[in-house]
Amino acid sequence: MAELAHGSSDWWHPSLSGLGPEVHALLPYWLGAWAIQWAPSWLPTDMAARIPFVILLIISLIAVWYGTYYLARTPLAQPVAFAFGGEAQPTDYARAVADGGLLAFIASLGLAQLAHETTPALAQLCFTGLLFYAVAALPYRQLAPGLAATLGLAGLTLSGAPTVGLSLGLGCSAIYLFESKNSTSHPLSGKLRAAGVLTTTVACALLASQLDLWRWYIDLPEASLAEWQSLGRLFLWFTWPSWPLALLTLWRWRRQLLVDRFSSRHLWLPIWFVAVASIATLTTSAADRSLLLALPALSALAAFALPTLSRSVAALIDWFTLIFFSGCAMIIWIVWISMQTGVPAQPAANVARLAPGFVHSFSFTAFLVAVSASGIWSWLVYWRIGRHRTAIWKSVVLPAGGAALCWLLLMTLWLPLLDFARSYAPLVKQITVLVPGKPPCVSGLGLSRSQIAAIQFHSELVVRPMASGEICDWLVADAEYFGEFAKLQPSGSWLQVGTAHHPADRKERLLILKRTSGQVSF
DSSP: OHHHHTTOSBTTBOOBTTBOOSSOOSHHHHHHHHHHHHSOTTSOHHHHHHHHHHHHHHHHHHHHHHHHHHHHTSGGGSOOOOTTSOOOOHHHHHHHHHHHHHHHHHHOTTHHHHTTSOSHHHHHHHHHHHHHHHHHHTTTOSHHHHHHHHHHHHHHHHTTOHHHHHHHHHHHHHHHHHHHHHOSSOHHHHHHHHHHHHHHHHHHHHHHHHTTOOOOOOOOOOSSHHHHHHHHHHHHHHTTTHHHHHHHHHHHTHHIIIIIGGGOHHHHHHHHHHHHHHHHHHHSSOHHHHHGGGHHHHHHHHHTTGGGOOHHHHHHHHHHHHHHHHHHHHHHHHHHHHHHHOOSHHHHHHHHHHSTTOOOOOOHHHHHHHHHHHHHHHHHHHHHHSOOOOOTTGGGHHHHHHHHHHHHHHTTTSHHHHHHHHOSHHHHHHHHHHSOSOOSOEEEESOOHHHHHHHHHHHOOOEEEGGGSOOOSEEEEEHHHHHHHHTTSOTTSEEEEEEEEETTEEEEEEEEEEEOSSOOOO
8 A cells, every 4th residue: 555655556556565465456455545645744654544444344334234224124024013003113123123233243253353454355344235235225225225236346346356246246136036026016126126236247347357357266175174173163253143143043034035035135135145255265265354244244144033032042142242251351451460560470471471572561541441441341231131121132232342342452451462462563673773774675585565564664674575686785584485595596695694583473583684795696
């Protein structure tokens, strides 16, 4: 994003020091670059790049609520009318279900980290949510859902997921087409909706072909027990707590799935979204980022189970959530207190062993936010166990609140530690000490894109990969790669000046070398 903003890279072929992105996307990098260019001078570059992705996350939350709301408005999704009246109004019932869907989405454990990264994965989540809202709302609105469908499919295409967009568009078109054949009312409307989604899908597929955005990263899982166990654990924890509720929905509504078939679009639309994301998870190397796209639809499916929960099942969910998140919050507080006071001693010793060189500091603002969040969690637990008017979304209040609590505690009490452990800033600081002055460039050998970006951002050194053919007077090389590289070089071409270690990962070791004399050959 910084390379684009500073004019060092082609907008249609984003690159970092000549290396293309790991995800061949355009729009996410454009958004970050535009934010950097338009941001005021006092705003740090990295903070400016985060602003569009904050907006994308907010749009995702709104799209999940409205998508679930319009699915709940489906006639077959409405509760059975009472003999003497008194049942909930359709819009009130739909709002309550939508509240439950949004809370289930917030409570998803897989959303916690990936939703706070400036990567194409978050952009893909947002555009998947927009498409989900669009196909759910098409029977009730035309303009806004039509615009959302266009933005969703085009956004997926430009965010590195044209295949996912094509699959979702074709499947949704088929569902509306079959619904029009099975429905006794307005069959032409269903065909028009199917034609509209199909036309937009084909247009976005042509756009992907025109921009050469098709990439096939088929990476089938190995036929080993360990590989399938790893994928199974990912599905279990990443989609918690939505997946058990979604399975309960399929069981409770099984008659509509088997008898009414595609007329139950409030079930088939989210099922298709989850199926596409699950297949992508099983056939790509970035399994977690592919599974992220299933969360909006999976949350909607989970919401339809809430009106059918028995009191015992709801109590089980509440007690499990209360114990799990309260325990996690307690661990976070104990470790923080140990780092501050040294009591108890073992957590502070573990931190010193895992992150050597880390010096903890006290922030009153962060402490105040953490205390307030813990107080709100206590009030929420008290409210949940108290006597109050029941709401169908009450069973997902604690999971959503607990996930928000633990994430907020991590981002306040543990933020300095996480920054030290995950950031490359301490590593780059060691490099700047070993490379005096500000040379015109440094060569890079075996460096990842993250390492290159960190060196250029934190030290303002310009990194030139050795593969580009430009040889600088200084070389930063991955220790594992340098052994093979040294065999190709004339003896005495490079003199090792020092070594830089990542404080939280001693296996990540970079060698700092200075060119001595003679021409370096390959």
